[in-house]
Amino acid sequence: ESNVEPRPIKRLNETLINRIAAGEIIHRPASALKELIENCLDAGSTSIKITVKDGGLKLLQIQDNGHGIRKADLPILAERFTTSKLSSFSDLSRIATYGFRGEALASMSHVAKLSVTTKTKKDGHAWKATYSDGMLVPAKPGQTADPKPSAGNDGTIITIEDLFYNTPTRLSALRSSSEEYARILDVVTKYAIHNSKVSFQCKKAGSASPEVTTPPNATIPQAIKLLYGHTIANDLLHVAVGPSATTSEVEPDDSMDVDEDEDDDGPSAEDNVKSGPWKAEVHFTNANYQAKKTNFLLFINHRLVESSRMKRAVEAVYVSILPKGASPFVYLSLHVHPKNLDVNVHPTKREVHFLDEDTITERICSAMQATLAKQATSRTFETQT
Numbered sequence: 461e462s463n464v465e466p467r468p469i470k471r472l473n474e475t476l477i478n479r480i481a482a483g484e485i486i487h488r489p490a491s492a493l494k495e496l497i498e499n500c501l502d503a504g505s506t507s508i509k510i511t512v513k514d515g516g517l518k519l520l521q522i523q524d525n526g527h528g529i530r531k532a533d534l535p536i537l538a539e540r541f542t543t544s545k546l547s548s549f550s551d552l553s554r555i556a557t558y559g560f561r562g563e564a565l566a567s568m569s570h571v572a573k574l575s576v577t578t579k580t581k582k583d584g585h586a587w588k589a590t591y592s593d594g595m596l597v598p599a600k601p602g603q604t605a606d607p608k609p610s611a612g613n614d615g616t617i618i619t620i621e622d623l624f625y626n627t628p629t630r631l632s633a634l635r636s637s638s639e640e641y642a643r644i645l646d647v648v649t650k651y652a653i654h655n656s657k658v659s660f661q662c663k664k665a666g667s668a669s670p671e672v673t674t675p676p677n678a679t680i681p682q683a684i685k686l687l688y689g690h691t692i693a694n695d696l697l698h699v700a701v702g703p704s705a706t707t708s709e710v711e712p713d714d715s716m717d718v719d720e721d722e723d724d725d726g727p728s729a730e731d732n733v734k735s736g737p738w739k740a741e742v743h744f745t746n747a748n749y750q751a752k753k754t755n756f757l758l759f760i761n762h763r764l765v766e767s768s769r770m771k772r773a774v775e776a777v778y779v780s781i782l783p784k785g786a787s788p789f790v791y792l793s794l795h796v797h798p799k800n801l802d803v804n805v806h807p808t809k810r811e812v813h814f815l816d817e818d819t820i821t822e823r824i825c826s827a828m829q830a831t832l833a834k835q836a837t838s839r840t841f842e843t844q845t
């Protein structure tokens with residue numbers, strides 16, 4: 461029996477609730493940047509430019525040339541659960557945008573100073589707004605909080621300053637600004653590869669030479685070559701897998717150029733998985749490429765996700781191909797029907813679940829295996845003649 465008196469239960473105040481929730485979405489500068497990049501892509505941008513100071517802790521700025529934000533929407537932009545992307549629960553099963561929870565900008569405004577400069581095509585000039593704790597605030601003391609006319613091109617500039625200024629424990633848990641910058645570059649690199657039609661730039665403030673630059677309208681192998689170097693590109697193989705007859709149902713306005721190469725053995729009984737149509741595109745290294753650690757880029761329905769199960773399966777493909785201790789580079793883009801993909805598992809959407817994961821993984825891995833084996837035999841053949 462406890463002799464401790466129960467303490468009264470009290471309602472947390474709104475600001476505290478929001479700050480706790482924000483910490484679940486914004487773990488570090490790179491997680492803020494992921495949300496910001498996704499917003500730019502959702503806005504149809506073809507150019508995304510990122511500027512970083514102090515690993516993103518002092519400044520994280522992202523400029524896009526997307527559709528912009530209507531001036532009338534600026535007052536509620538940084539409120540929690542305000543979004544232009546989702547209006548009913550059933551929308552969730554056909555969501556085509558990265559965002560839908562309307563939490564990212566709100567979260568940032570609770571753990572940093574957030575400002576937004578935006579211009580739609582219809583606007584004669586840009587508008588600038590500053591936010592704190594979900595609300596519009598004056599940019600400078602003595603000013604009013606409402607959006608101010610500003611110079612600016614079509615599109616949006618989002619500026620995050622002094623990230624975690626009000627959550628000192630989070631701030632002290634982050635090791636160094638160089639580590640944070642490395643994580644930022646990792647996020648930018650992965651999105652730049654998957655969105656190879658969009659031009660990306662990422663640099664430190666005041667620097668003339670960006671760490672990442674990609675041109676618009678590149679192919680995925682071109683982007684891989686640019687960002688991971690020529691050696692990798694020379695050793696790159698490609699397969700497209702999936703029930704080809706039904707691929708168009710997966711993604712009606714398909715922008716992926718799926719090669720109809722001879723490795724694709726067409727629709728077969730095992731393609732008729734419960735989950736219906738699916739397809740995968742894989743760019744992966746051959747036996748000549750030997751890295752210390754596996755570099756596995758996984759996108760499911762365009763979302764950058766992690767799956768230790770799929771990673772292990774892909775690594776197993778290389779067991780008989782690479783010497784012990786050597787690892788491959790694998791870019792895998794999988795499309796499943798949106799109704800079979802649950803993205804609402806976690807606020808960061810990092811974790812996703814989809815139907816028939818095992819069957820689909822197996823099909824992808826055996827296609828990779830076949831291509832690797834075929835290349836190995838043709839190489840032996842070439843050296844023999």
Ligand code: ADP
Binds near residue numbers: 500524616
């Ligand atoms: P979500 O993306 O889930 O809707 P966010 O908090 O990330 O939530 O963004 C809230 C809203 O702000 C979006 O729905 C969108 O209308 C607008 N928005 C955010 N960033 C941009 C951007 N870069 N360009 C245009 N609109 C944007």
Ligand code: MG
Binds near residue numbers: 498564
């Ligand atoms: Mg968003």
